[in-house]
Amino acid sequence: MNNTASKSAVLLIHCPDQKGIVISITEFIFKNGGNILYLDQHVDTERQVFFMRIEWDLHDFVIADGKIGEYFETLVAKRFSMNWQLHFSNEVPRMALFVSKQPHCFYDILARYEAGEWQVEIPLIISNHTDMQTAAERQGIDFVYLPLSAENRAEQEHKQLELLQEYRIDFIVLARYMQILSDNFIDNYPDRIINIHHSFLPAFPGARPYHSAHERGVKIIGATSHYATAELDTGPIIEQDVVRVSHENSVEDMIRKGRDLEKMVLARAVWHHLHHNLLVYENRTVVFE
Amino acid sequence: MNNTASKSAVLLIHCPDQKGIVISITEFIFKNGGNILYLDQHVDTERQVFFMRIEWDLHDFVIADGKIGEYFETLVAKRFSMNWQLHFSNEVPRMALFVSKQPHCFYDILARYEAGEWQVEIPLIISNHTDMQTAAERQGIDFVYLPLSAENRAEQEHKQLELLQEYRIDFIVLARYMQILSDNFIDNYPDRIINIHHSFLPAFPGARPYHSAHERGVKIIGATSHYATAELDTGPIIEQDVVRVSHENSVEDMIRKGRDLEKMVLARAVWHHLHHNLLVYENRTVVFE
C-alpha cells in the first residue's frame, strides 16, 4: 500500500467485462493531471465481470473533488454500466459500535481508537446492556443503553436508526453484539454493517460454535468477519483466520483462543473497510490488498 | 518425541477416570524393569474419561514382549475397565493404498515410501482405474485393478476384503479414492481406514467442496484427514490444515492450492497413525504429539 503526504482519491469499480475499460479509466485520470499510485484490476472470467481499485494523487488533478464523481459518471462509468464508489484519503468515516456483554472485541477497538491506529471517528456506542458504559464514557464516547425484549424490539430498532442518523454514522461494527438485526435495519446500511462470527463459516453457524467445534473434534477453529445481511451468518465474508486446538482443549480453552482470533479478524475487516479495499459482488467480497 | 536405539513399547489407554490409574500403570512398568521415556496423560473432566500414552524402554523389562498384553490386562487394565492398545517400536505395519485417478496424494506417499521416511510396508495398491498402474509397478508394489459399477460393487468389495486378508493388511489409506465404502467394509477396519477430504470439515462435505468454497467466497480453504466411518465425511478427524485464498483465485486455483494441502494433511495423519499417537473416543481423536 502506498503512503503519500498529499491527498489521493480511490475508485472501486465493477462492471460487465469488455474491451477498453482500463484505458478509459486511466485516460480519465491521466489526461486530467492525476498520477496513478496504485492499480489492481482483474477479470472474473467465469462471470465475465471486471473489478478494479485505482488510487491516484490529486495534487495536480484539474477536476475539483466535489465534481469528480459527476465527471466520472458522465465520461466513463455510464458507457460501461459501472458500479463505482469514490473515496478521498482525507475522509474520516464515522463508526457506531454495537456491543452486548462480551468485552474483548469492544476493548480492542477502543484501544486502537485511542492509540490513533485508524482514521475514524467513533461518536456513538449502542448496547443492550450497561456493562460497557464506563469504558465507553471514560473515552468520551456517547453510550446509549437500549435494552431489548421480544416486545420492544421494533421500537428500539427505530430508536437505533434515529440515533445513527442523528450522529451521521457511516458504518456500524457489531463487536460481538448478540442480537439479530431486522431486515429493515440491515437494508439501511447495505455492506456497511461489519459483524464478527465466532467460527470458521460456513462451519458452525448459529449461537454456540465453540461447543459444536468441540463436539465435532475439529483440530482448527476459526473466526469470520462479514457484512451483515438479512439471512443470518451468510453475508459476504471479509476476513477469516484460524488457530489450532487439540484434544486437550476444553470448550473454555476454545473460547479463550477464539477471543483473540475474533478481535484480530474483526480489526482487520474494519481496517480494510476504512481503507476502501472492499467491494461486494454477488454476496462475495473482493479484497484489494 | 524421543528416539532411542533400543526397542520400546507404547500403551494407548482410555478408561473412566478414578484415583490410582497413573500410579498403577507406572508401577507396572517400573517394578518390572521398564524405563519410562514419554508419558502424556490428561483427563476429560467433562466426560470423566482418562487418556494416556506411555512409552517405555524394553531393554531391562522382565516380561517378554508376547506376554506384556496378558500381564497388563490381568494386573492393571481389568481393574480400571481400560481400553488399551499395545505397540512395539520395531513393528512394521502393512498398509494398503486405495487410489482412483488423482495422483497427488498417491505419488506423495510413494515418494515417502521410496525415501524411507516411514516405517511401513506397502505390499498392495487397489484402484478402480488403471492410471496409477505404471507408477505402482515400477516401485514393485502389487497393483490390483477392480473397476466399480452399481452392479458389481458388492462383488468387488468382497474381492478387496479377500486381498486385504491375503496381504495381511493392517490399515488402509484412501489417497483420494473417489468411491464410497460399504458399512460392512468399514466395519472390518475400524479406525484403520484413513481418508483425506478436500475441505475444512464440517464445512463443505460432499463431492465438490472447492466449487462450494468458491461460491461462498471464503478466504481460507482446508483439508481434513479422518478415519472413515459408516456415515460419510463425519469420521473422527485426525488432522486438518488450511491455506489462504483470495477473490482472484478461480476454482482451478483452489484445486491447485488444495492439492498441496491434501497431500501434506494426509501424510501427517498417516505419520501419527504409524507412530501410535492416535486414540479414538466418541468419534473424536486424541492426538498425542
Add this chain to the structure above:
Amino acid sequence: MNNTASKSAVLLIHCPDQKGIVISITEFIFKNGGNILYLDQHVDTERQVFFMRIEWDLHDFVIADGKIGEYFETLVAKRFSMNWQLHFSNEVPRMALFVSKQPHCFYDILARYEAGEWQVEIPLIISNHTDMQTAAERQGIDFVYLPLSAENRAEQEHKQLELLQEYRIDFIVLARYMQILSDNFIDNYPDRIINIHHSFLPAFPGARPYHSAHERGVKIIGATSHYATAELDTGPIIEQDVVRVSHENSVEDMIRKGRDLEKMVLARAVWHHLHHNLLVYENRTVVFE
C-alpha cells in the same frame, strides 16, 4: 487443560534422567490422597534430562499446602537432584508492567486485566514517559514515572527495584519498554521478566527489525516473546508467531501488522507464565500445553 472447581497443585520438575522418577512422583501424590489431573513428561534423550509437569487435585490430599514443598523435597526431589517449582491454582501472582511510548501491548494487557481474562494482580506500572499515565490511572493502577538518561540510569533502576519490592511483585512484563535493563536488575528476576521483541528472533535482533526485514525482502515477519537475560535478545524464547507480508508492504505496513502480532505473542507468553506451563533449561523453554 483441565478445569476443576476445587484447588489443585502444579509441580514443574527437571532433573538428570534415571529410572524410577515417574513412579516416585506419582506414588508421592497418590499415596497421600492426590488425584492426578494432568501429567506431561518427556526425556531429552540427547541431554539425558527428565522434564515433567504434573497437576493434581488437592481435595483429599493429606499434606497441608504449606508443607508440600518440604515433604516433596525430603521424600522425592533430593534423591533425584531435582529442580522443581510448586504452584497452587488459587495463587494470584503480582505483575508489574514496564512501558514506554508504544501503547498497543500495554492497552491489550490492561483490556485483558479489566475483562478478567487472567488470574493476576497488576498493582504497579513503571514508565520512562508519561504517555500511559492517564490510561493506567483510570484503571486504578499506580503509575510511577521514572525518566531515564545516561546519568541517572543506575539511580532510577535502584528506585525501580525498591518499588518492585514494596509492591511485592512476582514478575515483570516489558510491554515494548524500550530501555535496556542492567545485568544486576535482571539477576533479581531470573526467568521472571517477560519481554516482547518485534522480530522473528534470531532474525533481526536489535532496534529496527521491521526496517531490516523490509530491506531484506522477507515474505514473513514475526514477533518473539522471551525471558530477558543479561545478553540482549537472546533469552529463552517462550512464544513466536508470524504474519505474511508482500512487496507492496511498506515499513509502516510491517509495523502495523507487527503491532497486532506483538500483542498476541506477548499475551500468550504471559498466559503460559501465569499457568505455570513454563520451565527454563539451558536457555530454552519447555512449554507444557
Add this chain to the structure above:
Amino acid sequence: MNNTASKSAVLLIHCPDQKGIVISITEFIFKNGGNILYLDQHVDTERQVFFMRIEWDLHDFVIADGKIGEYFETLVAKRFSMNWQLHFSNEVPRMALFVSKQPHCFYDILARYEAGEWQVEIPLIISNHTDMQTAAERQGIDFVYLPLSAENRAEQEHKQLELLQEYRIDFIVLARYMQILSDNFIDNYPDRIINIHHSFLPAFPGARPYHSAHERGVKIIGATSHYATAELDTGPIIEQDVVRVSHENSVEDMIRKGRDLEKMVLARAVWHHLHHNLLVYENRTVVFE
C-alpha cells in the same frame, strides 16, 4: 489468476516512477486490439520505482508475437527507461534439476512433472551423486553424474554449463543440491537459479540450520526459496513458510517437519517463476499473485 483458453501475453515492468506510465502501456495494448485480463501495479514511494504486471488476450492483437517486444521497446519502454520482460502463455520453459542425495524436493518435483501440474519441460538432471539416477531415468529424463571434489570443481562446472547450453535450459532448480556454485556459474543464469534453504532466512544461514534452531530453542522453523546469487544464502527471497515446533521435537523431528516445508516452499517458488509472477529489484522480489 485468470485462465482463458486463448493465448495471452504478460509484461513484467519496472522503471523510475513518473506520470503517464500506466496510460502509455494500456494505450499500447488497447489501441492494438488487446484485451487486458489482469493488471497489478504499484509504486514503491520510498524508492520512487514503478512496478507492473499486465496480462492481455492476444486473440485480436494486431502486432505479431515476434514483433511485440520491438514495438513495445520503441513506442513505450525507451521513453520511460523501462526494464521489462515479455512472456507468452503458450511457452514451455525448460528446467534443469540439480540434486545431491536428499530426495524429498526432487521426488516432489518429479511427481508434479509426471502429474502435469506444471507447464514445463525437464530434459536434464545433474547430480554429484548417483542416488537419484534410477528415479530420473524411469521418468525418461537424462541424468548426468558429475562428482565434485576440490580439484575438479572448475572443470565440472564447465561441463555443467555446456550441458545447460546443449539442452537449451531456461532456468535451474536446486532441489537440495548441497554444493556451492561459483560466481561465474551464477552470472550465466541471473534470477534463473531457484534454491531452497532449510531455514527461515536470514535466521540460521549456512549448513546446519535445524541444529542451530534446536540449539536456540525457537518455537517455529521455516524454509526459504530464493534466487541464487554470488553471496551465499542472501539472494532475493521468493517464498517462505514456517511450521511450529515444540521443546519435545528433537533435531530429527525438525528435519522431518522441515522436509515437508522445503518441498512445498520450493514448489510454490517454481510455480511463481513459471507463471511469470516474479520481478527482481535491488535484491528483493516483487511477487504478483
